[in-house]
Amino acid sequence: MGLAQKQPIPPEPRLVGTVIPVGALRGEQSLGVGEFADLPAFGELCKHMGLALIQLLPVNDTGYDSSPYCALSSCALHPLYLRIQDLPEAAKDQKFIEKVEAQLDVFRDEPRFPYYRILSVKMELLRSLYEAHGPAIAEKARPGGPLATWIHENSWVKEYAVYRRLKEANGEKSWKDWERYKTVTQEDIQDLWKDSALWSQHLFWVWVQEALDIQFRKAATALQALGLILEGDIPILMNEDSCDVWAHSEYFHLDLAAGAPPDMYSPMGQNWGFPIYNWQAQAKDDYGWWKNRLKVAEKYYRAYRIDHVLGFFRIWASRREDISAILGRFVPAAPLTSRDLSGIGFDSGRIRWISLPHIPAEEVWNSLRHAGLRDSVLEAEAGRVFSLALDRIGDEHLWLFKETIRGEKDIEALEVHPAAKAYLLAAWDNRIFLEYAKGKYSPVWYYRNSRAYASLSWEERQRLDALVEQNQRDSEQTWERQGKKLLAMLRESSIMLPCAEDLGAVPECVPRVLTKLKILGLRVIRWSRNWDEPGEPYLPLAEYPSLSVCTPAVHDSSTLREWWETEADQQQFAAFIGAEGDFPAIYNPATAKIILSKIASAASRFRVFQIQDLLHLSPRWYAPDPARERINVPGKVDEFNWTYRLPATIPEIALDHTLVRSVRELSTIAPEGKNDKTKGKNQ
Numbered sequence: 001m002g003l004a005q006k007q008p009i010p011p012e013p014r015l016v017g018t019v020i021p022v023g024a025l026r027g028e029q030s031l032g033v034g035e036f037a038d039l040p041a042f043g044e045l046c047k048h049m050g051l052a053l054i055q056l057l058p059v060n061d062t063g064y065d066s067s068p069y070c071a072l073s074s075c076a077l078h079p080l081y082l083r084i085q086d087l088p089e090a091a092k093d094q095k096f097i098e099k100v101e102a103q104l105d106v107f108r109d110e111p112r113f114p115y116y117r118i119l120s121v122k123m124e125l126l127r128s129l130y131e132a133h134g135p136a137i138a139e140k141a142r143p144g145g146p147l148a149t150w151i152h153e154n155s156w157v158k159e160y161a162v163y164r165r166l167k168e169a170n171g172e173k174s175w176k177d178w179e180r181y182k183t184v185t186q187e188d189i190q191d192l193w194k195d196s197a198l199w200s201q202h203l204f205w206v207w208v209q210e211a212l213d214i215q216f217r218k219a220a221t222a223l224q225a226l227g228l229i230l231e232g233d234i235p236i237l238m239n240e241d242s243c244d245v246w247a248h249s250e251y252f253h254l255d256l257a258a259g260a261p262p263d264m265y266s267p268m269g270q271n272w273g274f275p276i277y278n279w280q281a282q283a284k285d286d287y288g289w290w291k292n293r294l295k296v297a298e299k300y301y302r303a304y305r306i307d308h309v310l311g312f313f314r315i316w317a318s319r320r321e322d323i324s325a326i327l328g329r330f331v332p333a334a335p336l337t338s339r340d341l342s343g344i345g346f347d348s349g350r351i352r353w354i355s356l357p358h359i360p361a362e363e364v365w366n367s368l369r370h371a372g373l374r375d376s377v378l379e380a381e382a383g384r385v386f387s388l389a390l391d392r393i394g395d396e397h398l399w400l401f402k403e404t405i406r407g408e409k410d411i412e413a414l415e416v417h418p419a420a421k422a423y424l425l426a427a428w429d430n431r432i433f434l435e436y437a438k439g440k441y442s443p444v445w446y447y448r449n450s451r452a453y454a455s456l457s458w459e460e461r462q463r464l465d466a467l468v469e470q471n472q473r474d475s476e477q478t479w480e481r482q483g484k485k486l487l488a489m490l491r492e493s494s495i496m497l498p499c500a501e502d503l504g505a506v507p508e509c510v511p512r513v514l515t516k517l518k519i520l521g522l523r524v525i526r527w528s529r530n531w532d533e534p535g536e537p538y539l540p541l542a543e544y545p546s547l548s549v550c551t552p553a554v555h556d557s558s559t560l561r562e563w564w565e566t567e568a569d570q571q572q573f574a575a576f577i578g579a580e581g582d583f584p585a586i587y588n589p590a591t592a593k594i595i596l597s598k599i600a601s602a603a604s605r606f607r608v609f610q611i612q613d614l615l616h617l618s619p620r621w622y623a624p625d626p627a628r629e630r631i632n633v634p635g636k637v638d639e640f641n642w643t644y645r646l647p648a649t650i651p652e653i654a655l656d657h658t659l660v661r662s663v664r665e666l667s668t669i670a671p672e673g674k675n676d677k678t679k680g681k682n683q
Contacts, residue, residue, distance in 0.1 A: 013052075014605055014606070014607070014671065015229070015605070015606050015607070016052060016053070016600060016607050016608070016609075016666050016667040017046075017051055017052060017053025017054060017229070017606060017607075017608045017609075018046065018051055018053070018055070018608065018609055018610070018611050018614055019056075019057075019551070019555070019608055019609070019610050019611065020054065020055075020057075020610075020611040021034070021056065021057040021555075021631065021642070021644065022034045022035070022038075022039070022057070022059055022081050023080065023081070023113055023115075023642070023643070023644075024611065024644045024645050025038040025042055025646060026038075026646040026649045026650060027041060027649065027650060028649055028650075028651065029083065029085065030083070031084065031100065031103055031104055031107065031118065031121070031122065032103070032104075032106070032108070032110060032113050032114070032117075032118045033080055033107075033113040033115075033118050033645075034113075034645075034646075035081050035082065035215075036082070036083065036212070036215045036216045036218075036219045037083035037215055037218075037219060039054075039219035039220075039222070039223060039230075040219055040223065041650045041651070042054070042650050043222060043223040043226050043228050044654075045650055045653065045654045046226075046228060047226045047227070047228060048654065048660055049614075049659075049660050049663035049667075050663060050664035050665075050666070050667035051228075051663065052227070052228060052229060052667070053228065053229040053230075053303070053606060053608065054228055054229070054230055054231065055231040055233070055608055056231065056233060057233050058232075058233045058234070058235055059077055059081060059216070059232070060075075060076060060077065060078060060235075061076040061077060061078045061079065062078060062239075063167070064116060064119065064172060066115040066116075066641060066642040066643065067632075067641070067642055068233075068235075068642060069235045069237075069307070070239045071238065071239055071242060072164070072239065072241070072242050072243055073156075073160050073163075073242060073243045073244065074156075074238060074242075074243075074244050074289075074293050074296075075154075075157075075292070075293065075296045076156075076160045076209055076243070077209060077213065077216060078212075079122060079123065079126065079208050079212065080115075080118065080119050081212065081216075082122065082126075082208065082211055082215065083215055084100055084122060084125055084126065084129070085097055085101070087129065087211055089129050089130075089133040089136070092133075093129070093132065093133075096125075096128070096129055100125060103121055103125075110645070111628075111645065111647075112628075112643040112644060112645050113643050113645050114639065114643070115642070115643050116639070126208060127204070130204050130207060137203065137207050138203060141203055141206070147206065147207065150206075150210045150213070154209070154210075154213070154296075156296070157205070157206050158189070158190075158193045158202075159247045160209070160243045161193070161203075161204075161205040161206050162189050162192045162193050162202060163175070163243035163246055163247065164243070165198065165205065166181055166192075174241035175241060175245075175246045176240070176241070183249075184246070184247065186247070189247060213299070216299075216300050217299055220299075220300040224302070229303055230300065230301050230302060230303075231302070231303040231304060231305060231497075231499065232297050232300060232301035232303075232304045232305070233304065233307060234294075234304050234305065234306060234307060235307040235308075236306065236307050236308045236311045236312070237258050237272065237274035237307075237308070237311065238252070238274060238275070239274060240254070240273060240274060245275060248289060250278065251277060251282050251285075252275040252276065252278055253276045253278050253317075253331075254320075255319070255320055256275065256276050256317040256318065256319065256320070256331065257272065257275065257276075257317065257318050257319075257320055257325075258272050258273075258276045258311065258315050258316065258317060259272045259273075259316050259317070259318055259325040259328060260272075260325065260504055260505075261316045261325065261328060261445055261504075261505055262326060262445050262446070263504075263505070266635075267326075268324040268325065268326045269316065269318070269325025269326050269328055269445070270316075270325055271318050271324055271325040271328075276311075276315050276317050277315075279482070279486070287486075287489050287493075290489070290493070291493045294490065294494040294496065295493075295494075297494075298494055298495070301496055302496060302497065303496055303497040303498070304494075304496050304497075304499065305499050305501055306487075306498055306499065306500045306501060306519070307501050308501060308504075309487070309500035309501055309502050309510070309514070310504055310505075310506065310507070310510060312482070312483050312486045312490075313479040313480070313482060313483035313509065313510060313513075314330040314331060314332060314475070314478075314479045314482070314483075314507070315330070315331055316328045316329070316330060316331075317329060317330075317331045319406075319407055319436075320407075321406040321408070321409050321410065322407040322408045322409065323407075323408040323409060323412065326429045326444075326445060326446070327407075327429050328445075329436060330442075330475065330479075332475075332478050332479070332482060333442065333471075333475040333478065334474035334475045334478055335437075335440040336433065336440070336442065336443070336468075336471050337439055337440060338351060339439075340467060340471075341354075341433075341441070341467075344460075344463040344464060344467055345460070345463065353452055353455075354431065354432040354433055354452045354464075355431055355432065355433040355434070355435050355441060356401070356431060357400070357427050357428060357430045357431050357451075358398045358399070358400065358451065358452070359390060359399045359400070359401075360397060360399075361386075361397050361399060362397070363423065363427075364382055364385050364386070364390075364420060364423065365382055367419050367420050367423035368381050368382055368385075368417060368419055368420055370419065371417065371419035373417070373419075381416070381417045381420065384415070384417075385414075385416050385417075385420045385424070386399070388414050388415070388416060389401060389402060389405055389411070389414055389416070390402060401424075401428070407428075408425060408428060411424050411425050411428060412425075429444060429446070430450050430451050430452075431444055431447070431450055431452060432444060432447040432452045432453050432464070433447070443468050443471070447468075476507055476509055479509055480507075480509035480512070480513060483509065483510065483513050484513050484516070484517075487513060487517055488517060491517050491518075491519065497520070498517075498519045499520040499522070499549050500514055500519050500520065500521050500522065502514065502521045502522055503522060503524065514547070515545070515547060519547070520548055520604075520605060520606065521545070521548045521549070522551070523548050523549065523550045523551070524554060524557070525538065525541075525551070525552050525602075526552070526553075526563060526568070535572070537576070538572075538573070538576045541598065541601060541603065541672060542601075542602075542603055542671065542672040543603065544602045544603045545604070546603055546604065546605050547605065548604040548605065548606075549604060549605070549607075549608055550599060550602040550604035550606070550608070551599075551607070551608045551609065552595070552596075552609065552610075552613060553609075553610050554610075555610070555631040555632050556632050556634050558626075558627075558630060559610060559612045559613055559616075559626060559629050559630060560587075560592070560595065560610075560616070561587040561592070561613070561616050561622075561626045562626035562627055562630065564591065564595075565586060565587055565626060566626075570583065577594065577595065577598040578598075579594050579595075579598075587616065587626070588619070589616065589618060589619055589658075592613070592616040592617050593617060593662060596609065596613065596614075596617065597665070597669055600666040600667075601669050601670065601671055601672045602671065602672075603671045607666075609666075610631075611646070612629045612644070614659075615646075615647070615659065617658070617659055617662035618656050618658045618659035618662065619658075620656055620658075621647045621653075621656075621659070623647070629644070630644070631644045
């Protein structure tokens with residue numbers, strides 16, 4: 001029985017909490033990275049500081065990818081967070097314990113944890129321990145044994161163990177690159193699971209997962225005994241290279257990649273590479289896959305963050321042939337058809353003009369001239385572009401992309417001059433509509449900047465814009481129906497309290513559905529502004545809905561300190577919180593106290609702070625460079641991201657009485673006021 005089933009969260013209290021990745025915990029016995037066994041000690045510290053909620057980042061197994069949002073399994077936990085010396089087999093092996101303890105000193109003083117090195121060491125230790133105690137472990141897996149019972153209660157582990165063994169046998173390559181078992185049926189997986197020659201290899205992964213489950217449940221139980229709420233993070237999407245997509249490909253559209261539309265931070269959009277869900281196929285199974293995810297999460301959490309909740313309404317999807325997301329479209333959406341376009345006066349030739357990039361020959365030549373090519377090579381380079389990528393339209397000076405060019409990946413693969421390639425990539429999205437299926441069109445995000453749109457008459461633009469706007473309204477109805485249906489299913493399937501991450505281009509229907517289902521939304525103060533008003537003023541904290549989580553920063557953003565020193569309009573924000581005057585430009589504990597106290601007065605039910613932002617209430621925990629305190633810098637893949645670590649051990653931080661006292665004061669701050677719409681609700 002899960003923790004949430006035993007004790008649901010009452011709807012009344014306002015709480016102050018903190019967000020921390022498990023890996024960031026620095027325990028005295030943890031092997032270079034935070035482990036589940038460190039959570040009770042951290043819970044004691046939080047309790048002492050008056051905090052009532054601990055929010056974690058995802059803890060699923062991601063293999064050798066450090067991003068917690070690139071899971072190999074929707075249910076399996078990450079071996080990185082296992083306290084190896086607490087395993088029953090280790091307790092019987094003094095030499096092994098000495099081996100582990102020798103590794104503690106190797107990583108103890110690392111400012112951030114070296115993900116790959118630690119994971120490699122831990123997996124090597126686990127392998128050696130398993131090999132030394134294999135017969136005893138196998139005995140536990142016999143019918144009636146404790147491990148056999150655990151397998152029965154966690155049947156997902158069979159697919160996971162088979163997948164992990166195959167992935168390891170294939171040099172950790174994606175399943176799409178395997179020579180055998182690239183495509184499997186459930187019967188294939190069961191046959192592999194039952195293969196006696198492979199049993200020991202499969203059992204290793206089962207044994208590791210059982211140990212992780214035991215340690216995490218023990219930690220979660222300890223936190224609940226302290227009166228703390230443990231909140232998990234359930235990413236909406238699955239890595240394409242995952243056990244779930246491999247074993248249940250029918251639940252996904254593998255031809256499309258999820259992401260986010262263009263915005264001021266990502267003008268080409270974001271292509272995350274994850275497949276989108278086939279909701280129709282999942283509905284046939286009564287969403288059993290999702291319900292099982294929640295059932296597993298309930299073993300540990302009493303609340304959960306729904307990552308990218310907008311994806312339950314509609315997801316921005318790009319074709320696999322593209323690299324960027326600039327030609328993406330919302331799925332589902334009401335399609336625009338050839339008949340719709342004909343209805344506003346566009347014949348077949350006109351439809352081709354607005355849905356395919358038309359390239360003047362002179363622009364190709366100019367792209368090469370501007371690169372400084374000599375006349376002796378200019379003609380040859382231009383000839384390669386025309387012969388490899390473009391087809392002429394009759395006798396016109398206009399060209400279309402060849403039918404063999406299906407997307408940006410094909411353009412990148414062309415053996416042409418880099419300047420011409422850059423031009424072709426820019427020209428690829430120069431259109432009003434993308435024909436994503438025969439006779440079905442979606443508007444391109446920047447369609448008003450296209451060559452075709454500029455060529456239209458004023459009357460044609462008016463008719464086209466009206467058609468696009470009506471299509472948007474029709475799609476909103478589709479999104480609302482889908483979002484309400486899917487989120488109601490999640491709400492009814494679990495007693496955990498759902499908290500939605502509803503950032504981005506939010507459709508009007510999203511807040512309505514969240515409010516109706518009593519799902520908490522997210523308010524990140526720096527982005528919660530009236531963007532359409534002069535000066536883009538911040539939304540008053542007293543007007544935040546009670547059904548919300550208020551926070552000054554998230555794992556993908558700068559910390560509050562870095563934001564203040566390098567990004568914020570300090571004068572405007574100081575005026576917003578009523579702290580005009582000599583407010584220091586350089587962040588210090590006094591600055592932190594003023595800002596955090598103001599945030600704690602928000603009307604939101606939960607006020608949640610990253611642990612880094614709380615540590616800044618004391619002068620002891622300031623890194624020389626605030627950028628080094630970030631958890632993640634989006635768009636970068638390196639050893640820095642996702643490896644944040646506390647600046648000292650949990651017991652050392654607990655001795656900082658200034659910090660403890662200052663954080664405790666935050667938890668006692670009353671709300672400034674309540675919006676009339678939320679008065680009396682969840683307060």
